[in-house]
Amino acid sequence: MNPQPQPQPTAELERYRALFETMDEGFCVIEFFDGPHGPNSDYVHVLANPAYERNAGIPNVVGQKLREMVPDEADGWVELYGTVLSTGQPIRFQRELVATGRFLEVSSFRLEPATLRQVAVLFKDVSDRARAEAELRRLNETLEARVAAAVEERATIEEALRQSQKMEAVGQLTGGLAHDFNNLLAGISGSLELAQMRISQGRVAEVEKYLLTAQGATRRAAALTHRLLAFARRQTLLPRPVNVNRLVAGMIELIQRTVGPSVAIENVAATGLWTAMVDASQLENALLNLCINARDAMPEGGRITIETCNRWIDAAGSRQLDMPEGQYLSLCVSDTGTGMTPEVRARAFDPFFTTKPIGEGTGLGLSMIYGFAKQSGGQVRIYSEPGEGTMVCIYLPRHLGDDEPELPTIEPAITAPPGAGETVLVVDDEPSVRLLIVDVLHELGYAAIEAADGASGLRILESGARIDLLVTDVGLPGGMNGRQLADAARARRPGLHVLFITGFAENALLNNGQLEPGMQVLTKPFAIDALASRIRQLVRVGD
Structure with a gap:
């Protein structure tokens, strides 16, 4: 059996040299020596391949001493490679060669025997990767600040948009309001001027029609302010437990007469x-x-x-409907009509916005419903597509108490027997309103005491004067509102009955309509017979 021929040492060396010369990674052998800084405090490059310069950026490195090449950072490199020399443990690390600005990924091991005092170093330039990693770290460190800045910028833009939309709505509201009220004021003013003219001419028989015209315009103005207050959620509400199914059933006949025979009504209770x-x-x-x-x-x-339903609103529904989680009941009205475009649906609750021809709609119907639902602690939503009809749903919070009680009827009082010396305290900052109420009280046979603010009214209540009923505005000047005056009055005169009158409903002051026994509220403008009826009822109940 012939032995295999052994490779010649010269050929093997040539292969290794070819690998050494062509490899991409930098490679060198360093040899430690004792220097002025102590034993093994410096080293010299005894061997290096061509890739050394490409990766480290230093040419002609063989024969160069570390402390002559990079004196400012020599201590760090001596410490790293000196550890390998003294322990014999290989190491891997990444470090910047500051002199050339290169980031190097390095592996190093000791050449044996240790007495050679030599260490082999294999490395490659990873500057691009190191800079990318550093940038990523910087971005991560500043991410929270940049997100906060972006959120703040977006909030600023959204607030500016909301303000712009609000100003547009206010402009539309004031324009429509001025138009409608100017028409009504023209009717009132013209009628009163003509009535005055006819009286001066002695044509008294013609005065009544002008007074009736002025009264009609006044009632329409009151209805307009009522709708505006409903949209603003400032109307006076008198909530009570209501069986909505019973309420709807009681209205079906009226609704059918109103919409006419061409429209079928279906009630799904x-x-x-x-x-x-x-x-x-x-x-x-x-x-x-x-x-x-x-x-x-x-x-x-x-x-x-017309459909009613019990609904549980969970977290997702709460976000979608913009209302608190909880138990609600819904009252939905759907039709098979023309539907709404997204643009119309987005503006449907805006006051005075209407798609009906001029003169056929005020544009306050849906805005009034929206304000009423929100003031009642609920919500209203429109579901509609062009050509697919429309469904409007009112969501109302569930009441856990008993069903609706029967309400006492209020009898007309204008024809009731005259009073028997009872005294009513009237507190209102508007002289014309006080004059009106006092005249009605005198007509009913009651004595009246007037006060223009809460403090004056309270002084009268603290005196020994007889007071059988307090009639007070809610919004009073001087730091004491009508509700505070009533509470103070009852503290001094328990059981005193109170009639609140107000130009708009400061509903929070009135405890959202949950008035104590012996308290009622009347919203301005009011009919004289309604005022007389409330006064007579409260005085009679208090006797």
């Missing part, structure tokens, strides 16, 4: 529907308004469906 704490008359108005809108969307006739 939920079994076991929860009770709602709501102002029943306002809910009736809202339902009737929705049905009228549905009728107008179906000029050729169609179907209106």
Whole structure:
């Protein structure tokens, strides 16, 4: 058996040299020696391949001593490679060669025997990767600040957009309000001037029609302010436990007469529907308004469906509907009409916005319903697509108490027997309103004491004067509102009955309509017989 031929040492060396010369990584052998800084405090490059210069950026390194090459950073390199020399343990690390600005990934091991005092070093330039990693770290460190800045910038932009939209809505609101009130004031002012003219001419028989015209315009103005207050959620609400199914059933005949025979009405009442704490008359108005809108969307006739349902609003529904989580009942009115475009749907709750022809709509119906629902602790939402009809849903919080009680009827008092010396304290900062109320009191046979603010009224209450009823405005000047005056009055005179009158409903001051026994509220402007009826009832109950 012939032995295999052994490779010649010269050929093997040539292969290693070719590898040494062509490899991409830098390679060198360093040899430690004792220097002025102590034993093994410096080293000299005894061997290096061509890739050394490409990776480290230093040419002609063989024969160069470390402390002559990079004196400012020599101590760090001596410490690293000196550890390898003294322990014999290989190391891997990444370090910047500051002199050339290169980031090097290095592996190093000792050459044996240790008495050679030599260390081999293999390395490559990873500057691009190191800089990318450093930039990533910097970005991560500043990410939170940049996100906060972006969120703040977005909030600023959104606030500017909301302000712009609000100003547009205010402009639309004031324009529509000025138009409608100017028309009403023209009717009132003209009628009163003509009435005065006819009286001066002695044509008294013609005065009544002008007074009736002025009264009609006044009532329309009152209805307009009522709708505006509903949109602003400042109307006076008198909530009570209401069975909504019963309320709807009681209105079906009226709704059918209102929408006409070409529109079919379907009532889908939920079994076991929860009770709602709501102002029943306002809910009736809202339902009737929705049905009228549905009728107008179906000029050729169609179907209106009124549906009630119990609903649990979870976290997702709360975000979608913009209302707190909890138990609600819904009252939905849907039609088979023309539907709404997204643009119309987005503006449907804006006051005075209407798609109806001029003279056929005020643009306050849906805005009034929106304000009523929000003031009642609920929400209203529109679901509609062009050509697919529309559904409007009012969401009202569930009331956990008993069903609706029967309300006492208030008898007309203008023809009731005159008073028997009872005294009523009237507190209002508007002289014309005080004059009106005092005249009605005298007409009813009551004595009246006047005060222009809460402090003056309280001084009268603290005196020994007889007071059988307090009639007070809610919004009073001088730091004491009407509710505070009433509470102070009752502290001094327990059981004193109170009638609140107000130009708009400071509903929070009135505890959201949850008045104590012996308290009632009347919203301005009011009819004289309504005022007389409330006064007579409260005085009579207090006797």
